Amino acid sequence: MKRIIVNLFLVAVFLSFSGRILAQEGAPEGWKSIMQIEAEQYRDFQVSPDVDKQGKRPMDLVPKTSSPSREIFGYLPYWQSDTSIVNNLNYNLLTTIAYFGVDIDGQGNITNGHDWPYSYLINRAHSEGVRVLLTAILFNGTQLSTLLGSQANRTRCINNLVAAVQNANADGVNIDFEGVPSGQRANMTTFMTALADSFHTRIPGSYVSIFSPAVDWSSNFDYDALADVCDALVMQGYDYHWSSAPTSGAVAPLTGYTYNVTWTVNDYLTKTGGDNAKLILSVPYYGFEWDTDGDQPGANTLGTGNSIFYSTAYGNAQQHGRIWHTSSQTPWYRYNNGTWHQGWYDDSLSLALKYNLVNSRDLQGIAIWALGYDGTRLELQGALSDAFGVTAPPLRPNGLYVYNDPNGSVRVIVDRSSGANGYRLYRSADGVSFDGGTDYASANIVLNNLSPDSTYYYKVSAFNDNGESNQTEVLGVRPAGGAAPILVVNGFDRTTGTVNTFNFIRRYAPSIVAAGYRFDAASNEAVISGLVSLANYQAVIWISGEEGTADESFSLAEQQLVVPYLEEGGQLFVSGSEIGYDLSERGTSTDQGFYLNYLKADYVRDQVATHTMAGISGGIFDGLLNLTFDDGTHGTYNVDYPDGINPAGGATLAMTYPGFPSGQYGGAAILYRGNFGLGQVPGAVVYMAVPFETIYPAANRDGVMAAVLQYFNITTGVETPGPPELVRGFHLEQNYPNPFNPETTIGFTLNLASRGEVQLRVFDTLGREIKTLVNEKLPAGRHEVRWRGDNQFGEQVPSGVYLYQLRVDGRQQSGKMTLLK
Template sequence: MKKIFLILILFSITVISQERKSVHQLHEEEYGKKYKNVESKFDLSGNGIIPLQINREKSLSKAVFGYLPYWEYLNGNYQYLRYDLLTHIGVFDFSVSSTGIIGNPSGWPWTNVINSAHSAGTKVIMVVANFDEDEIRSLITNEVNKQTFFVNAKSKLQTFNLDGINIDFEGMYSADQGERINSFMEDLTNYLKTNLSEDIEVSFAAPAVNWGSNWDLLGLAQSCDYLFIMGYDFFGSWSTTSGPTAPLIGGSINLTNTVNVQYSSVVSAYPEKLILGIAYFGGQFETTTNAENSNVIEYVSNRFYRDTYPQSQTYGRLWSTKYQVPWYRWESDNWQQVWFDDSESIGLKYDLALSNNLKGVGMWALGYDGQRQELWNLIDQKFGSGNIPAPAKPQSFSLSGFGDGTISLSYEIPQSATGYKIFISRDGINFNDSVDVNISNPFVAELSNDSVYYFKVKAYNSSGFSQFTEVLSAVPSSQTHKVLIVNGFDRTSGTTNNFDYIKQYGEPLLSAGKSFVSTSNEAVFKDYVNLTDYEIVIWMLGDESTSDETFNQFEQVRVKEFLDNGGKLFVTGSEIGWDLDYSGGAEDRSFYNAYLKADYYADAPNNSSGSYYFAEPISGEMFDSISNIAFDDGSHGTFDVDWPDAIKPINGSAGVLKYLNVNVSSGYAGVAYKGNFPGGTAEGAIVHLAIPFEAVYDLQDRIEIMTKVIDFFEGTVDVENLENELNPSDFIVYQNYPNPFNPATTIKYQIPGSGNITLQIYNSLGELIQEENIYQSNPGLYEFNWNSENRYSSGTYLYRINYINENGKSFSSANKMILLK
């Protein structure tokens, strides 16, 4: 009875393994649907494609074969490829029908990638895919269909100067997994090498596990040039317990077993015919406990390295000794576990390939690492130069005030860094000044107060430089900074992120009379920066979404504390509601409703993406008097805000901004609230826009929005109370009002005692255009009405008030104002 039971278990596992969809198929269905049928920007006939530059020598000791799916090409991640560290790029995918008709990948031809690869001596391989068992059987067993396919494959290879073909047939009938597929591959190999070129490479995407022993893997290897072992998909959406996509060891089935047992005959006879494929993705499970191999409540999603690596730094990277892979976890309603691979675990898998003298390694899929460099550095270290890799970019970057004319920088020290280069700019575009330091908390002195400065940093060692940090900005001030900008826009996939959009904030804040400092969001949730040290926090999220998290659980705690203690928050982002309310757990939704004071209604106005790019104020609310606001469709220097959330006010908030030509019953573009928050006793405030502030491309619109937000937070000046204050203790120059103005505005200032006052007005060139000298004998609040009349043109002006008290001590303060005709 026990033997029969064991056989039944093995049989059920085999059936399940054969019936479920493969990773390649699942990823195409999930991520490729957005990019179907995109037209190419290049010549459809293949004109302009250069052949492989065979004289370009590779410094790699092994083959490195990366699949590049069309969705990663079309979302722009191809631009981060290191062609010097790739021997092969597999273009995924050329679909093939049962009758041998071959389609093209979306966006084909990819002339830019092919030419870049060929220039570097990197081969480009067409990946022909089919995941339907009946269609595959018809193709490989029907002689007419097979010959049609061979002819079409030859034509594609010739037309586009491709260097080989990789067959990705998955989900086949078990009866087709042996002699039938081997015979098909042998015939294909012979046909292409005879009728095209001996140099054409023919390969097959092979399984990691020979379920049911149906595959003749030795015969399959003999039938073509090499096999790409899909060494992943060990745990996934079918799993009842949590675990890694690609365990090195642990359990009865793992990558070590794949090489040493499943492919033992091939390793013994033809190790040079095997490429060990590894995963640049992992999986997220909702589980009943926080332990490894916990029971699974639900498989949440696949997770790409570009997201899992930074998130593991947030939640705390763990190491599984059982499987020799990293993972992390957090509690949100139930436990969430993410299992993934990083440079440490992938390095062990590369060692497995090296120790067995395999042809090389590969990955599914290129682009899943985004802009990150760790995995490229690992390839270089294992198969290339062997040098210590260049350091990763510094993390948790922040700026703070450090006294008059001085800004302090802070960042974490990346591994193997020996120094840092700080770049400084006055406009956020031209970084012509730089300084080298060897500490992680330097300061830059002798800066001009009341001017915006921009900073970015890269680390270096003997092997080279890291990538830049994001750009941060600050205004030096002799007073304590009360405004903090948090850059929470980390997303790179499916968007355009130059990591410098903070430059959209400088002029509007100066126009509102505010100096400021800034920080990365990582520095906030790691407690390097305390939000409660500031009165106003501006949180920029761009179109940050679910993968990168708009507000992780640690950030939510910090924001709650800030608002409960009377803080004022201005937060903008197009996907906050989608992430927290629609896609989030109960705690995320509670935070979104109770603290961000919004209720998610739709992923875009009228559920129509890319259709609405204008907003208008709600009459009688804080933005009343502002004209229609235009935001970027991707052609104005930032990013395409094609999916701005439609939101509704909740828990005491009011709708303050709507999408143009969209009824508010279908959602607003912004809400605002002032009052106590759930855990607080002091009055706080929030302005929450589903339109990213940085994507509002007209400067004057941004100035008006920021001015209105600051006015909402601070209220109007109570002139009567100030005038009744007989002994003011400070010299204060207030922001002019109205601002912007035409033609007149009022400048208010407060003095603590009698003295001489000099009021100076400067134009944008720094030229003094007006000066007034006044003696005032009493402390108190005073005002000066300045009328530009018709003497001056529209633009930015600076007003400065110099005060010399009766003891001869001098004070000075300046603000900017906008004349708008």
């Protein structure tokens, strides 16, 4: 599935808006929940053929070794069911996964199973102590009347669902019936009573739940009776502003407006007689972006909005400026490209406030729509961990950097994980088979006595007394006995609509070594956080894969690092099939400027229908005439949407797609050497619109890499370590916990002792200094400082976002933190 931002074509509803949600029966005609919209959008979605989903009977559920303090219930839609997504889920912060789902008709038949039973998911979840439910979906009012109004149809539906769950060795059912017609209140209760009784009798220990509306406009749901028979009511906590809302506003307002999340929770508590132990609050990992007639909240919308995953909304807010809406206690952003656009969503801060509500009302827990919508970002997991993870393992380390230390050793550094007691380093000779791991107390691991004739691959997890986190992506290093000239950056984080094994560096490393070079490697998160400086390297190889609009091929933060690198004479080889589509076709003016002026490309089209490219005669790829790339059958993934690109700004076409004239379809690669932007030192870029890792066989990859590195004219050998100032690095970590109250810890590492005073200071968002935490010379090593939310006079400061800045020998790094009170 290619598109991540979904165009939602619904009939606009004209209604004076008082902040109310329009849910279920009683809403104006044309209203649909996000779940119904997406279910209809992806009705014909074809799952990836990467795994046999109909395997043998799945394993039994094993006991969970450590559990969150409350129920964490996640919906996993079938269009988010690729194994790369399943493998990327944080099972430490999940108790239940509801597979969404199977379609039901009015006769009680399952009309579309959407790959149920999903054996791979069930086995993975059960092995982690996470139960799996089957969601039954029906959104048609007429068919709901037929189903609920007939005992025979109700019984048939129940028997079909019990059989589907039993055959999958799953753990229960979730009912999502939306648009229930008036007059079906008693029938709905009768159905759920019989369903729960049948499941609990025929599958002992099974879990029966129902998705229920934020506002029951027509009183079709007897909350009290449903709470008596079900194990949980999953309360809708979003769509307070919906896709076709007449005005812009918060998707899930905690406060403000006439109806909000707090109102919904209180309404349920009142109607169930305070049965808090049966109530789960669902929260959104998505948002909406509307065209509007102005830049203020509540502006009139100019048509139907686009749903956006959190991973997209986060990047948009970073690009355009995150704004906090005090009334609803949610974030939003706005921008104007000839028309005003407003995007409203939830982030870690707004969700943390909702989790506080769940804890204060002592509810059973929370539910998520939907798993995978945060991509590989960790902020939302952090909010879950802070609220409910007191007995959970730590989060996966975010940034990873593996490099040759100038003294001859190799270092593996990760961003510190909140709550970690240590870090487990896994080693491999091929990037596939790893050892059982070695534990280290420090996030800065030194490895000695490595052979310069071998390539080493590593991945890292964090652990504490409650268990182990997920593992990072795989990175590698070729020991150089000194500074290496090449950095490989893994920027391929996408999991939706692709197959991402997070170990594609093993397709790069052999080709770099075959060309006679040594290398270091880093995750793009490590580059963004400042764990590694691009300026330390003669050349950077950037893995973009199929990174697209949801995960951003080059985020604004990444662009702000690549631009000075190229302006100062750096050399960049980047490959990826969605870069042009993301930056040029879908990008902002800043994205488009970066694409044109720094990647030196003109985007022609999104999809060139071929899996072959060839070098231009007389160019650096001359003689490479039949370069085939993967169609999904050669060990990586299907490159089904390669961009067509042409050179711009003095660049040269380097590869074409044979049989597809570049004037009409664009070419496959461009190259450029010269000055970039305001730079006075010539740099170079080679940009290939096909992911390098998908080229096969290996000899073809070797040929392409050798040509690129020869074009870059890189100095090799251990005789040329970088100058001292390039290795005098430091790294400022994200504070933890974050958000925090009453105190937080800020960690940083100095690779060498400082020449002058090290300064660590706290500022407010207006740039006013709040407090100096450190102002002294410090030795090399890792340091920690605690801030207790006070100013230089010892007075407590108010809640809000604060900046912390580390300055070392004239260079500085900054971070953001949020104080909650």
